[in-house]
Amino acid sequence: MRAYDIIQKKRDGGVVDEAELKFLVDGLLSGEVKDYQLTAFLMAVYFRGMQDAEVVALTKTMLHSGVVVDLGDIPGVKVDKHSTGGVGDKISLPLAPAVAACGVPVPMISGRGLGHTGGTLDKLESIPGFRVDLSLDDYRRLVRDVGCCLIGQTKEVAPADKKLYALRDVTATVDCIPLISGSILSKKLAEGIDGLVLDVKVGSGAFMKTRDKATTLARTMVAICAGMGKAVVARLTSMEEPIGSFVGNALEVGESLDVLEGRGPADTIALTVELGAEMLVLGKVARDLDDGRARIRRSLQDGSAREKFGQIIAAQHGDRGVLDDRRRLPQAPQKTDFVAGARGRVVAVDSEAVGVASLLLGGGRLRAEDSIDPRVGLHIHARLGDVVEKGQPIATLHHADRGVADALARLQKAYVLADPAVPFTAPSLFVDRIAG
Amino acid sequence: MRAYDIIQKKRDGGVVDEAELKFLVDGLLSGEVKDYQLTAFLMAVYFRGMQDAEVVALTKTMLHSGVVVDLGDIPGVKVDKHSTGGVGDKISLPLAPAVAACGVPVPMISGRGLGHTGGTLDKLESIPGFRVDLSLDDYRRLVRDVGCCLIGQTKEVAPADKKLYALRDVTATVDCIPLISGSILSKKLAEGIDGLVLDVKVGSGAFMKTRDKATTLARTMVAICAGMGKAVVARLTSMEEPIGSFVGNALEVGESLDVLEGRGPADTIALTVELGAEMLVLGKVARDLDDGRARIRRSLQDGSAREKFGQIIAAQHGDRGVLDDRRRLPQAPQKTDFVAGARGRVVAVDSEAVGVASLLLGGGRLRAEDSIDPRVGLHIHARLGDVVEKGQPIATLHHADRGVADALARLQKAYVLADPAVPFTAPSLFVDRIAG
Numbered sequence: 102m103r104a105y106d107i108i109q110k111k112r113d114g115g116v117v118d119e120a121e122l123k124f125l126v127d128g129l130l131s132g133e134v135k136d137y138q139l140t141a142f143l144m145a146v147y148f149r150g151m152q153d154a155e156v157v158a159l160t161k162t163m164l165h166s167g168v169v170v171d172l173g174d175i176p177g178v179k180v181d182k183h184s185t186g187g188v189g190d191k192i193s194l195p196l197a198p199a200v201a202a203c204g205v206p207v208p209m210i211s212g213r214g215l216g217h218t219g220g221t222l223d224k225l226e227s228i229p230g231f232r233v234d235l236s237l238d239d240y241r242r243l244v245r246d247v248g249c250c251l252i253g254q255t256k257e258v259a260p261a262d263k264k265l266y267a268l269r270d271v272t273a274t275v276d277c278i279p280l281i282s283g284s285i286l287s288k289k290l291a292e293g294i295d296g297l298v299l300d301v302k303v304g305s306g307a308f309m310k311t312r313d314k315a316t317t318l319a320r321t322m323v324a325i326c327a328g329m330g331k332a333v334v335a336r337l338t339s340m341e342e343p344i345g346s347f348v349g350n351a352l353e354v355g356e357s358l359d360v361l362e363g364r365g366p367a368d369t370i371a372l373t374v375e376l377g378a379e380m381l382v383l384g385k386v387a388r389d390l391d392d393g394r395a396r397i398r399r400s401l402q403d404g405s406a407r408e409k410f411g412q413i414i415a416a417q418h419g420d421r422g423v424l425d426d427r428r429r430l431p432q433a434p435q436k437t438d439f440v441a442g443a444r445g446r447v448v449a450v451d452s453e454a455v456g457v458a459s460l461l462l463g464g465g466r467l468r469a470e471d472s473i474d475p476r477v478g479l480h481i482h483a484r485l486g487d488v489v490e491k492g493q494p495i496a497t498l499h500h501a502d503r504g505v506a507d508a509l510a511r512l513q514k515a516y517v518l519a520d521p522a523v524p525f526t527a528p529s530l531f532v533d534r535i536a537g
Numbered sequence: 538m539r540a541y542d543i544i545q546k547k548r549d550g551g552v553v554d555e556a557e558l559k560f561l562v563d564g565l566l567s568g569e570v571k572d573y574q575l576t577a578f579l580m581a582v583y584f585r586g587m588q589d590a591e592v593v594a595l596t597k598t599m600l601h602s603g604v605v606v607d608l609g610d611i612p613g614v615k616v617d618k619h620s621t622g623g624v625g626d627k628i629s630l631p632l633a634p635a636v637a638a639c640g641v642p643v644p645m646i647s648g649r650g651l652g653h654t655g656g657t658l659d660k661l662e663s664i665p666g667f668r669v670d671l672s673l674d675d676y677r678r679l680v681r682d683v684g685c686c687l688i689g690q691t692k693e694v695a696p697a698d699k700k701l702y703a704l705r706d707v708t709a710t711v712d713c714i715p716l717i718s719g720s721i722l723s724k725k726l727a728e729g730i731d732g733l734v735l736d737v738k739v740g741s742g743a744f745m746k747t748r749d750k751a752t753t754l755a756r757t758m759v760a761i762c763a764g765m766g767k768a769v770v771a772r773l774t775s776m777e778e779p780i781g782s783f784v785g786n787a788l789e790v791g792e793s794l795d796v797l798e799g800r801g802p803a804d805t806i807a808l809t810v811e812l813g814a815e816m817l818v819l820g821k822v823a824r825d826l827d828d829g830r831a832r833i834r835r836s837l838q839d840g841s842a843r844e845k846f847g848q849i850i851a852a853q854h855g856d857r858g859v860l861d862d863r864r865r866l867p868q869a870p871q872k873t874d875f876v877a878g879a880r881g882r883v884v885a886v887d888s889e890a891v892g893v894a895s896l897l898l899g900g901g902r903l904r905a906e907d908s909i910d911p912r913v914g915l916h917i918h919a920r921l922g923d924v925v926e927k928g929q930p931i932a933t934l935h936h937a938d939r940g941v942a943d944a945l946a947r948l949q950k951a952y953v954l955a956d957p958a959v960p961f962t963a964p965s966l967f968v969d970r971i972a973g
Contacts, residue, residue: 109709112583137572141708144580147548272577273545 104128104138111145119158126162126261136268143265143274151279156321157328159279163287166261170237172208172293175245178332179206180384182376183289184300185318186218187307188456189343189481192300193221193251194357195365195373195401196380198409201248202400203377205384208244208292209251210258214465214473217306217456219350222253227351227431227475231419241293247416249409259287278314282321286329296332296383298376299323303532306452307340312532319535327537332383337533338372342450342485345369349464349478351430352499358424361407368530374398375531433476433499439509441489445518448525450485454515461504461511477501479512486527489518540564540574547581555594562598562697572704579701579710587715592757593764595715599723602697606673608644608729611681614768615642616820618812619725620736621754622654623743624892625779625917628736629657629687630793631801631809631837632816634845637684638836639813641820644680644728645687646694650901650909653742653892655786658689663787663867663911667855677729683852685845695723714750718757722765732768732819734812735759739968742888743776748968755971762973768819769973774808777964778886778921781805785900785914787866788935794860797843804966810834811967869912869935875945877925881954884961886921890951891932897940897947913937915948922963925954 107121125142128134151159172179180200184190197207211233214220222233233253235243243250262284269275289297299322302308303315319335326333345366347356359365360373378393387393400406407424414421423429459465463474480497483489495516498508519525543557561578564570587595608615616636620626633643647669650656658669669689671679679686692699698720705711725733735758738744739751755771762769781802783792795801796809814829823829836842843860850857859865895901899910916933919925931952934944955961 105707105709112580112709135572135707137576137704138708140573141576141580141710144548144577144584145709148580148584268573271541271571272574273541273548273581274577 104134104142108138108142108145111142111149114149116152117155119161122155122158123162126159126166126265129264130166130261139265140268140272140274143269143272143280146279147274147277153321153324153328156279156282157325159283160286160290160325161329163259163261163265163283164290167259167291168237168257169291170208170241170293172206172241172244175206177204177206178295178384179208179244179293180296180298180380181207181209181289181292181294182298182300182380183285185285185302185308187302187340187344188217188219188452189345189348189353190219190302191224191345191353191357192369192372192376194224194354195360195369195406196377197249197251198361198413199373199377199397199400199406200380200384202405202409203381203396204386205381206244207249207380208240208294209249210254210288210292211251212254213469215469216467217453217460217465219348219353219465221251223473223475224350224353225251227354228414228423229420229429231414232417235417243416247412249413251413251417254288258291262287278318278321281318282325286322286325290329290331294331296380297326298379298383299333299335300372300376301335301337302340303337304340304452304528305450306343306456312337316533316535323535323537333537334379334383335535336376336379336531337535339528339530339532340452341528343452343455343481344372346481347478348455348459348481349462349499350473350475351432352478352480354423354430355427358427361401361410363402370401371530373401431476433501435500437498437500437505438494439496439498439512441491441493441495441518443518444489444491444521446488446521446523446525447483447485447495447516448519449517451515454511455479458508458511458515461508462498462500463503474501486525488521540570540578544574544578544581547578547585550585552588553591555597558591558594559598562595562602562701565700566602566697575701576704576708576710579705579708579716582715583710583713589757589760589764592715592719593761595719596722596726596761597765599695599697599701599719600726603695603727604673604693605727606644606677606729608677608680611642613640613642614731614820615644615680615729616732616734616816617643617645617725617728617730618734618736618816619721621721621738621744623738623776623780624653624655624888625781625784625789626655626738627660627781627789627793628805628808628812630660630790631796631805631842632813633685633687634797634849635809635833635836635842636813636816636820638841638845639817639832640822641817642680643685643816644676644730645685646690646724646728647687648690649905651905652903653889653896653901655784655789655901657687659909659911660786660789661687663790664850664859665856665865667850668853671853679852683848685849687849687853690724694727698723714754714757717754718761722758722761726765726767730767732816733762734815734819735769735771736808736812737771737773738776739773740776740888740964741886742779742892748773752969752971759971759973770815770819771971772812772815772967773969773971775964775966775968776888779888779891779917780808782917783914784891784895784917785898785935786909786911787868788914788916790859790866791863794863797837797846799838806837807966809837867912869937871936873934873936873941874930875932875934875948876928876930877954878927879954880925880927880957882924882957882959882961883919883921883931883952884955885953887951890947891915894944894947894951897943898934898936899939910937922961924957
């Protein structure tokens with residue numbers, strides 16, 4: 102087998118089989134296949150795409166390049182949720198304990214934030230002491246004993262994906278649905294899950310800006326999971342404005358605690374309930390989505406989800422005192438309002454720009470090696486459809502020593518106000534559902 | 538400037554400017570741009586193509602990555618010919634001395650054979666003592682004193698092309714007209730020429746199998762030369778059967794000597810006359826093509842072209858005695874006929890397979906580092922349209938110790954015989970002409 106022939110086959114629109122993909126991916130790690138051959142292949146994939154069977158084979162190969170956790174000895178159907186990344190997307194934080202509290206084990210390996218999107222790990226780490234760098238043994242133990250564990254990707258998981266992603270990142274081949282799908286799922290499926298709920302974001306703050314692209318990504322990922330024998334369902338959800346009222350790490354933990362106390366913004370609650378219901382159905386704890394929704398809502402109302410979050414925080418070395426005293430979360434020293442320049446209705450939000458505004462305050466990272474400031478971010482007051490008066494705050498910046506002017510400039514462009522007399526309908530939060 | 542942005546631009550169908558191409562090519566040599574970024578770019582070019590201005594810029598950049606010979610102090614308009622490679626294509630050997638004998642200096646830097654095609658350098662080296670590895674100083678001196686010099690590409694010429702080609706060769710990006718054009722011309726234009734005649738082969742034995750592709754290649758190369766201020770004309774010529782009667786290195790030298798003595802196969806003569814006429818017109822020695830044809834024919838008849846070849850051989854350390862005694866050329870120890878299995882008319886020849894048959898006897902190389910046997914090859918008796926009787930030789934293999942059975946098997950498949958009663962028209966040798 103020669104890398105050349107595989108590149109040529111894909112270049113000419115052919116279908117590459119599992120043995121060929123394995124040859125490429127294993128060869129990349131062993132050095133037998135050169136980086137410069139792989140990037141030519143990746144660019145050919147960018148133009149020619151991949152059939153479902155090819156993406157399944159690619160995912161399998163990358164998955165098995167590293168450790169695949171076996172949770173088979175833990176009772177129950179293990180289910181995780183993956184979101185393709187958004188602005189203000191803290192859903193994993195209330196969701197994982199709520200689902201675990203309802204009896205479905207949640208083994209969750211998450212990523213860090215990059216660019217305009219935040220990451221679950223960064224948010225969790227704003228809880229004093231919280232550790233996401235547990236060993237896979239600890240991870241297995243906590244899924245069994247606590248019913249949930251929230252950690253970061255270890256070096257043992259899908260090393261081929263790591264190398265492939267690094268090459269894609271410098272060769273303009275990241276934005277390619279088969280490669281995105283393979284990358285996400287080769288990491289997710291290493292968790293030892295039986296089922297996966299996919300939250301595919303679509304809109305101004307999502308990686309997939311159009312419904313067509315988001316649908317293709319969702320269908321591809323559903324096909325891969327199904328092809329690998331996993332229960333799966335994908336939800337397309339709107340990312341036309343930031344989720345909830347807060348963007349920023351400690352601020353989003355605060356909002357998550359609100360949800361776990363039966364309060365919080367309607368959209369954050371709705372996403373938690375809906376995705377949680379899907380997880381309970383896949384986890385065979387709920388008989389249908391309505392039953393699932395009721396169970397998740399109850400766990401948020403009766404404190405059981407909040408209690409589960411406390412257990413998770415304690416098990417992962419965090420200060421569970423934050424549940425009772427929010428002031429234990431890091432606080433930004435200063436606040437500055439971003440106010441409306443004129444009266445008007447919020448008719449469009451460039452959520453990506455809102456995410457960048459938070460990044461500029463120090464709440465995100467431009468490059469993987471950047472450090473973040475957990476304290477900073479945005480408190481958003483005006484949502485799509487709201488009418489604001491001139492001088493009324495649209496958002497409040499929580500900041501420390503940097504980025505305020507730049508962040509304000511971004512927000513200025515991000516919010517489009519229009520004549521309140523013109524009718525406006527806010528987009529639905531739930532766009533589509535694609536079952537396995 | 539970042540390689541990423543240039544890759545992305547080309548990926549998305551944009552036009553890359555000269556500064557960007559220079560950044561990529563210079564960066565490749567300096568190491569600032571990584572091999573794996575360049576191959577992704579090359580694959581994007583494969584899919585998106587390049588506009589003429591881009592190919593001109595690429596060619597310029599690769600050309601100026603090395604030495605560009607200046608022949609400005611040598612009187613006359615310096616003209617070379619480049620053929621895109623065929624089977625039995627020994628035209629450079631009679632052509633260069635004929636054109637030089639007519640008063641147009643011919644500075645010619647050639648390549649070696651690879652795969653099914655032979656190379657001018659290999660053919661010349663079958664003349665005992667002939668050296669193609671002269672220095673650029675010697676090259677300049679011989680163009681001035683002898684009117685012609687035939688050498689190989691030195692390391693100083695277009696090093697960027699060498700590196701780029703090596704990467705294309707292992708990433709299935711060789712077969713891409715803008716890249717082919719840039720590669721050919723960045724080397725050719727380093728010769729110090731004022732004009733160039735392009736012989737673009739089309740047909741079963743050519744790299745361009747279809748007239749469309751050959752036309753695109755010819756137009757691209759003509760556009761590049763014109764864009765760089767060079768006089769240029771391209772001829773599309775048929776490669777539906779091997780050129781002339783011999784394939785193989787010393788055998789082709791023999792046929793070239795025939796032509797220089799006013800004999801030889803009609804097609805070899807016709808190509809020499811036609812391409813020579815074009816060179817004389819570009820070289821401003823002939824007033825038009827008819828005048829050019831007459832001058833070339835005269836040089837072949839009156840012995841002046843043969844005498845010039847003798848001077849070239851002597852100047853390049855070869856044994857000019859081969860002109861008077863063909864037995865000084867290497868001879869294969871054995872001959873075996875390839876005979877017709879039944880009576881029939883030759884209606885198709887897979888010239889590439891004929892080239893491979895010669896390669897299998899040792900007359901060509903599969904990889905650049907292979908050595909070749911100058912003695913071996915094929916003497917072809919039956920041409921397209923000829924009727925052969927059962928048992929009559931279609932070709933005679935000149936061979937040594939290897940490859941006979943394999944070569945015979947290839948020839949068996951290469952020649953298609955049909956009922957002589959069915960009318961047949963052989964393809965025209967001259968397919969098209971594209972002027973600058």
